[in-house]
Amino acid sequence: MAEINNFIKTIMQQDLESGKVDEIVTRFPPEPNAYLHIGHARAIITNFELAKAFNGRTNLRFDDTNPAKEDTEFVEGIMYDLAWLGYKPQNVFYGSDYFEATYEKAVLLIKKGLAYVDDLSQEEMSKYRGTLTEPGKNSPYRDRSVEENLKLFEEMREGKYKEGEKTLRAKIDMAHPNINMRDPAMYRILHIKHHRQGNKWCIYPMYDFAHPLQDSFEGITHSLCSLEYDNHRILYDWFVEKCEMEHVPHQYEFGRLNINNTIMSKRYLRALVDAKKVSGYDDPRMPTLCGLRRRGFTPDSIRNFILGTGLSRVNSTVDSFQLEEELRNDLKYKTLRPNAVINPVKVIIDNYPEGVVEYLDCPNNQEVPEMGERKIAFSREVYIEREDFIEVKPNKKWKRLALNVEVRLMHAYFITATSVEKDSNGEITCIHATYDPATRSGSGFDERKPNGNIHFVEATTAIPAVFRLLEPLMLDETEENKDLDFMERLNPDSLQIRNGFVEESLKDTKPLDHYQFIRNGYYVTDKDSTKDKLVFNRTCGLKSSFKL
Ligand code: ATP
Ligand code: MG
Numbered sequence: 001m002a003e004i005n006n007f008i009k010t011i012m013q014q015d016l017e018s019g020k021v022d023e024i025v026t027r028f029p030p031e032p033n034a035y036l037h038i039g040h041a042r043a044i045i046t047n048f049e050l051a052k053a054f055n056g057r058t059n060l061r062f063d064d065t066n067p068a069k070e071d072t073e074f075v076e077g078i079m080y081d082l083a084w085l086g087y088k089p090q091n092v093f094y095g096s097d098y099f100e101a102t103y104e105k106a107v108l109l110i111k112k113g114l115a116y117v118d119d120l121s122q123e124e125m126s127k128y129r130g131t132l133t134e135p136g137k138n139s140p141y142r143d144r145s146v147e148e149n150l151k152l153f154e155e156m157r158e159g160k161y162k163e164g165e166k167t168l169r170a171k172i173d174m175a176h177p178n179i180n181m182r183d184p185a186m187y188r189i190l191h192i193k194h195h196r197q198g199n200k201w202c203i204y205p206m207y208d209f210a211h212p213l214q215d216s217f218e219g220i221t222h223s224l225c226s227l228e229y230d231n232h233r234i235l236y237d238w239f240v241e242k243c244e245m246e247h248v249p250h251q252y253e254f255g256r257l258n259i260n261n262t263i264m265s266k267r268y269l270r271a272l273v274d275a276k277k278v279s280g281y282d283d284p285r286m287p288t289l290c291g292l293r294r295r296g297f298t299p300d301s302i303r304n305f306i307l308g309t310g311l312s313r314v315n316s317t318v319d320s321f322q323l324e325e326e327l328r329n330d331l332k333y334k335t336l337r338p339n340a341v342i343n344p345v346k347v348i349i350d351n352y353p354e355g356v357v358e359y360l361d362c363p364n365n366q367e368v369p370e371m372g373e374r375k376i377a378f379s380r381e382v383y384i385e386r387e388d389f390i391e392v393k394p395n396k397k398w399k400r401l402a403l404n405v406e407v408r409l410m411h412a413y414f415i416t417a418t419s420v421e422k423d424s425n426g427e428i429t430c431i432h433a434t435y436d437p438a439t440r441s442g443s444g445f446d447e448r449k450p451n452g453n454i455h456f457v458e459a460t461t462a463i464p465a466v467f468r469l470l471e472p473l474m475l476d477e478t479e480e481n482k483d484l485d486f487m488e489r490l491n492p493d494s495l496q497i498r499n500g501f502v503e504e505s506l507k508d509t510k511p512l513d514h515y516q517f518i519r520n521g522y523y524v525t526d527k528d529s530t531k532d533k534l535v536f537n538r539t540c541g542l543k544s545s546f547k548l
Contacts, residue, residue, distance in 0.1 A: 002304055002307040002308065003053075003307075004045070004046070004049040004050060004053060004307060006046075006254075006310065006311035006312070007311070007312065007313065008046070008050060008222065008224060008252055008254065008311070009050055009053060011222070011252065012024050012050060012053075012054060012222060013054075015221070015222075016054065021221040021222075023054070023055075023056050023057070023221070024050065024051050024054040024055075024056030024057075024221055024222060025051065025056055025057050025058070025059075025218070025219050025220050025221045025222075026047040026048075026050060026051045026056065026057075026058045026059075026220065026221070026222055026223075026224060027047065027058060027059040027060070027061045027093075027215065027218060027220050027223070028043060028044050028047045028048070028058065028059075028060055028061070028082075028089070029061045029062075029063045029095075029211070029214075029225075030060075030062065030063065030078050031062070031063045031064070031066070031069075031070065032062050032063075032064055032070045032071065032072075032074035032075045032078060032195075033066070033069035033070050033071070033074060033266065034074060034266035034269060034270055034281070035074060035077045035078070035081070035269075035281040035282075035288045035289065035290050036077070036078055036081045036082075036288065036289045036290075037264050037266070037269060037286075037287050037288045037289065038257070038259065038262075038264070038287050038288075038289065038292060038302065038306075038323075039256060039257050039258070039264045039287075040289070041085065041257075041289065041302055041303075041306050042254075042256070042257040042306050042309070042311070043224070043225075043226065044082065044085060044087060045085075045303060045306045045307065046224055046254060046311060047224055048087045049307075050222070050224075056221075057090040058087070058089055058090060059089050059090055059091045059092070059093055059218055059220070060078075060079070060082060060089035060091070060092045060093070061092075061093040061094070061095060061214060061218070062075060062078070062092075062093070062094045062095060062096075063095045063207065063210075063211070063214075064094055064095050064096045064194070064195065064196065065095045065096065065204050065205050065206070065207065065210050066190075066204060067190060067192045067193065067194040067195065067197075067204065068190065068192055070194075070195050071195055072195050075195070077281070077290065079092070080290075081289040081290060081293075084289070084293060084299060085289070085299050085302065085303065086299050086303070091218075093214075093218060094196060095210055095211075095214055096194060096196050096197050097196075098210070098213065098214050098217055099197065099200075099201055099205070101213070101217060102205050102209070102210055102213050102214075103157070103203075103205075105213055105243040106153065106168060106186055106187060106205070106209070107150065107153070108243060108244070109170065109186075109242060109243065110146060110149045110150055110153060110168075111146060111150070112242065113146060113171065114170060114171050114172075114242050115149065115168055115169065115170050115171055115186060116141065116142055116143075116144050116149050116168070116169055116171050117141065117144060117148075117149050117152040117153055117156065117166050117167070117168055117169075118139050118141045118142070118166065118167050118168075118169050118183075119141050119165070119166055120139050120140075120141065120167075121164060122164060122167075125139070125167070125185075128174070129174075129179060129182050130174070130175075130179070130182065132179065135174065135175035136174035136175065136179075136182045136183075137174060138174050139169075139183070142171065142183070152166060153168055153187075156168065156187065156189055156202075156203050157201070157202070157203050159191070159202045161189055162189070162191075163188075163189045163190060163191055164188075164189065165189065166189060167185050167186075167187065167188055167189075168185070168186045168187035168188075168203075169183045169184065169185055169186060170183055170184050170186055170209070170238075170239075171183060172184070172238065178231055178234055178235075180208070180231055180232050180234070180235045181234060181235060181238070184206070184208055184209075184235060185206050186205060186206055186209040187203045187204065187205055187206065187209070188203065188204060188206065189202055189203055190202060190203070190204050208232055208235050208236070208239070209239055211223075211236070212236045212237075212239045212240045212243075212245075212249065212251075213239065213240075213243060213245065215249040215251075216240060216243075216245040216246070216247045216248070216249055217247075219247050219249075220249045221249060221250070222249070222250060222252055223236075223249050223250065223251045223252070224251075224252050224253075224254060225251060225252075225253055225254075226253065226254060226255070226256045227253045227254065227255050227256060227313065227314070227315060228256070229251065229253055230253045232251075233251045233253070236251045237251075253313065254311050254312070254313065255311065255312050255313055255314045255315040255316050256315045256316075257306070257309060257315075257316060257318070258315060258316065258317040258318075259287065259317070259318055259319070259320050259323075260317060260318070260319050260320060261320075261472055261474045261476060261477065262287050262320065262472070262473075262474070263287070263473070263474060263486055264287055268486060269281065269286065269287075269288060271487070272286070272473070275487065277473075277487070277490060278473070282294050284296075284468065284470055284526070284537045285470050285471075285472075285473045285494050285495065286473070289302075293512070294524075294526065294527065294537065295470065295524070295537055295539055296327070296514060296522060296523065296524030296537055296538075296539030296540075297323065297327055297539060298327065298330050298331065298514070300326075300330045301323065301326040301327040301329070301330045301331075302323070302326075304326045304329070304330070305322055305323045305326045308322060308326070309322075320472070321544055324539075324540035324541070324544070325544060327522060327539055327540055328522065328540070328542070331514055331516065331522060332367070332516070333365065333367060333368050334514075335365065335514045335515055335516045335522070336364050336365060336371070336515055336516070337363075337364065337365050337366065337515070337516045337517070337518050338502060338503050338505055338506055338515055338517060338518070339376065339410075339455045339456065339457050339502070339503045339517070339518050340457070340465065340467070340500065340501070340502040340503070340506075340515075340517040340518075340520055340523070340536070341383040341384060341385055341455070341456065341457045341462075341500045341501050341502075342385065342467045342498045342500040342517075342520055343385055343386045343387065343498055343500060344383035344384070344385070344386065344457075344500045344501055345383065345384060345385075345386045345389060345428055345429075345430070345431060346381060346382070346383055346429075346430045346431070346459060347381070347382050347383070347384055347415065347417075347430070347431045347432075347433050347456070348380060348381055348430055348431070348432050348433070349380050349381070349382070349415060349433050349434065349435045350380075350418070350432055350433070350434060351434045351435060352379065352380040352435055353380065354380055356379060356380070357377050357378070357379045357458065357460060357461065358377070358378050358379070359375035359376065359377055359378070360375065360376055360377075360378055360411055360412055360440075360441055360442075361373045361374075361375065361411065361441070361442060362374055362375070362376045362410075362411040363411075365516075374505050376411060376412075376458070376503055376505070377458035377460075377461040377503070377504060378409075378412045378413070378458050379458050379459065379460060381458070381459035381460065382409065382456040382457065382458050382459055383456060383457045383459055383462060383500070383501050384401065384409075384431075384454055384455070384456045385454070385455075385519075386428075387400075388400040388401055388454045389401045389402065389417065389428070389431055390402050391403050391420060391428075393405050393451075398451075398452075399451060399452030400451070400452050400454055401415070401417050401431070401433075401451075401452075401454060402417060402451075403417050403418070403419070403420070404416065404417070404418075405417060405451045406436075406448070406450050406451055407450045407451050407452045407453065407454050408439070408441075408450040408452070408453045408454070409453075409454065409455075409456045410441075410453050410454065410455045410456070410518065411441045412440075412441055412456070413435040413436060413437070413439050413440055413441070414435065414436050414439035414448070414450050415433040415434065415435045415436075416433055416434055416435075416436075417431050417432070417433045418432045418433055418434055419431075419432045420432070454519075455518045455519055457501045457502065457503050458503070458504075459501075461503070461504040462501035462502070462503065462504070463501060463502050463503075463504060463506060463507060463534055464499065464500075464501060464532075464533055464534070465499075465500055465501060465502045465506075465533070465534040465535070465536060466497060466498070466499055466533060466534070466535045466536070467497070467498040467499075467500055467523070467536050467538065468495060468496070468497060468526070468535065468536065468537045468538060469495075469496040469497075469498060469538050470494065470495060470496075470537060470538055471491055471493060471494045471495075471496070472491055472494060473490060473491060473494050474486065474489050474490065474491060475489050475490070475491045477489075502517075502534060502536075506534065507531070509525045509529065509534060510525060510529075511525050511526060511527040511529060512524060512525065513525045514539075515536075516542070517536075519542070520538075520542075521538055521539070521540060521541045521542050522538070522539040522540050522541075522542070523536040523537060523538050523539060524536065524537050524539055
């Protein structure tokens with residue numbers, strides 16, 4: 001795997017050398033309100049790989065301070081995805097475990113005259129906040145006495161007030177040029193059951209207050225986050241200082257990862273799931289880690305993709321074809337290469353004896369002899385891809401089957417098409433052919449060159465299979481659709497189903513088994529697959545689909 005190298009690594013190195021820190025401790029802090037997406041993979045890999053580079057430690061910390069949308073389903077999903085990516089946190093912590101300690105720090109700030117209980121409504125507060133160009137106004141409740149604030153805050157905790165009735169705010173500066181410093185909210189009232197704390201609490205700390213304290217409690221040295229927190233850093237430092245935190249963590253920001261034409265915010269992903277535009281968070285078209293896994297992407301392909309995008313202090317947009325390239329790099333020499341016919345048409349070899357099935361040797365992966373061989377069936381009836389046949393050979397470039405044209409069925413015999421049968425719509429229902437027994441694979445026959453090599457699946461042993469061909473969920477952005485809501489820019493053809501066959505060696509395939517289907521691309525067995533009806537998702541093609 002590629003080595004991680006970026007500006008944060010340089011900072012860490014310097015901090016170790018100067019003695020500012022004596023070890024590197026990072027954390028990955030997801031909010032358990034959805035499944036992780038590939039953007040999160042950048043945060044995960046950055047935190048874990050950087051700590052690893054210095055023999056440091058990384059915690060997983062669930063940022064579960066807003067009970068409204070959080071759920072244990074997501075907690076479990078996130079842990080599973082993290083382990084799947086190959087990362088084992090030193091500790092698993094929950095922001096909610098620090099509620100008591102966080103509450104005490106809020107009390108400390110009140111005692112120091114640095115926090116107050118405000119009765120303004122949310123709308124009033126935002127009116128008082130001012131704008132980028134105008135200073136804000138002090139709340140009429142700003143000068144409450146320490147005693148009154150302590151009493152009111154305790155009553156907030158006891159549940160004496162309704163949601164929105166009171167808020168605990170830091171007392172900083174309503175004219176501060178950075179709006180985040182204009183008396184930010186520290187606690188709000190929410191009468192909602194928490195997924196871990198139950199009904200113990202009805203006041204919940206805000207991210208900006210809770211996060212630096214959690215980092216400090218855990219001894220985090222480098223608190224890494226994406227760029228949008230840049231102008232919150234001043235507040236982060238303020239809370240650490242004013243709360244008299246023993247350990248002083250520091251925040252560093254990095255650019256977010258975006259992928260062309262890919263919706264990557266949890267809000268949108270949730271909207272797709274809720275509107276049933278996809279089958280769930282793990283729909284193989286989703287950019288979630290569970291969706292990418294089901295689509296057939298491997299942990300190594302994702303890690304190498306993320307490392308390959310680099311890291312800087314600007315947000316970056318990359319093309320998804322790079323992820324496909326990493327998948328091919330990862331699996332090319334590892335996967336079996338069986339035969340699958342995705343859009344089948346039957347070929348009847350009229351001069352082959354009826355009722356006989358013979359078995360021929362076939363390498364498991366032509367490029368890796370150590371992967372061995374298996375037997376593939378051959379008989380009078382085989383399936384080939386419909387696209388591999390045309391009645392009249394159009395030109396020299398046609399290197400597939402046609403009437404009176406001879407091709408090699410890979411690892412079997414040469415066949416020549418002789419006639420076709422058609423239905424009332426003119427569609428070909430079956431191709432008749434003859435084979436030449438002298439051309440058996442492995443016999444050393446070299447008297448004629450066939451007009452190409454095509455793959456096949458023997459008909460009586462073939463297992464029916466559903467192939468899901470997956471395209472981007474979103475249509476390419478154009479002049480006409482660029483202003484449309486993302487729900488109206490969904491690609492109606494993002495999921496296409498084909499019914500075909502695979503060779504019998506795949507009879508025991510199980511979900512997440514990867515294959516390179518000869519000439520068709522990389523596929524993975526889906527969780528919907530059953531013994532009688534196998535289901536495969538197409539991960540990507542054999543070659544880059546990148547178009548200039
Ligand atoms: P979203 O904006 O998609 O809803 P989020 O940032 O609210 O995601 P969190 O659960 O808070 O989701 O994210 C956990 C960590 O992952 C944060 O540190 C966040 O900065 C980081 N992260 C989320 N999306 C990306 C991205 N696209 N690129 C890099 N880091 C990201
Ligand atoms: Mg967030």
